[in-house]
Amino acid sequence: MDRFVKNFIIVSIVYLGISSLLGVFMLWNQSLMSLKFVHSHLNMLGWVSMMIYGVGYHILPRFAGRALKYPKMGEVQFWTANIGLVGMLTFYTLDAVSHGQSFTVMTVIFGAVEVLSISLFFYNMLATLLPKPAN
Numbered sequence: 001m002d003r004f005v006k007n008f009i010i011v012s013i014v015y016l017g018i019s020s021l022l023g024v025f026m027l028w029n030q031s032l033m034s035l036k037f038v039h040s041h042l043n044m045l046g047w048v049s050m051m052i053y054g055v056g057y058h059i060l061p062r063f064a065g066r067a068l069k070y071p072k073m074g075e076v077q078f079w080t081a082n083i084g085l086v087g088m089l090t091f092y093t094l095d096a097v098s099h100g101q102s103f104t105v106m107t108v109i110f111g112a113v114e115v116l117s118i119s120l121f122f123y124n125m126l127a128t129l130l131p132k133p134a135n
């Protein structure tokens with residue numbers, strides 16, 4: 001198993017732990033409901049997507065009987081996915097808790113890094129799976 005594949009699976013489980021804790025705190029203290037976006041995206045982009053990236057990189061090329069076309073791109077996607085997610089949610093949280101100061105631009109910049117990571121996965125997977133086998 002490639003290192004970045006293992007890392008995707010490990011961080012996805014860590015995000016599940018953090019988001020579930022935040023979910024319980026949101027139930028406990030209604031003022032934390034302003035962080036619902038943080039909870040839902042820790043889950044959807046952290047837990048669910050990163051688990052799918054990890055399992056997908058390992059299994060989908062094997063189903064097709066070939067190797068992942070650009071493993072280095074997978075490594076870069078691991079870092080962009082995590083930097084994008086943590087940055088986007090950190091600045092979203094600062095925006096929600098700080099009165100007056102705006103962190104919207106930084107939230108958007110890190111959101112764009114997350115979109116970049118999604119496009120790397122999209123490209124690598126299609127470049128691996130779509131070409132016809134040579135024989």
Ligand code: HEM
Binds near residue numbers: 019024043
């Ligand atoms: C112990 C585990 C969890 C707790 C305590 C929890 C708690 C919550 C709470 C309190 C909300 C806000 C609901 C509202 O707007 O009234 C919420 C929303 C949400 N949660 Fe969780 N959650 C947990 C796990 C999960 C998991 C594992 C996922 C995804 C795989 C998830 C996905 C979502 C999503 C997408 C929303 C937004 C839903 C919407 O806006 O309608 N949650 N959760």
Ligand code: HEM
Binds near residue numbers: 038
């Ligand atoms: C770069 C990636 C993404 C960005 C920038 C993004 C952004 C957003 C924004 C701005 C909202 C509205 C939040 C609000 O009403 O306050 C939202 C809601 C939502 N998104 Fe995403 N999203 C992304 C990826 C995803 C993915 C991959 C999933 C699912 C796999 C997802 C699931 C949801 C759900 C369930 C909601 C409604 C719950 C909520 O309001 O928090 N998002 N998203």
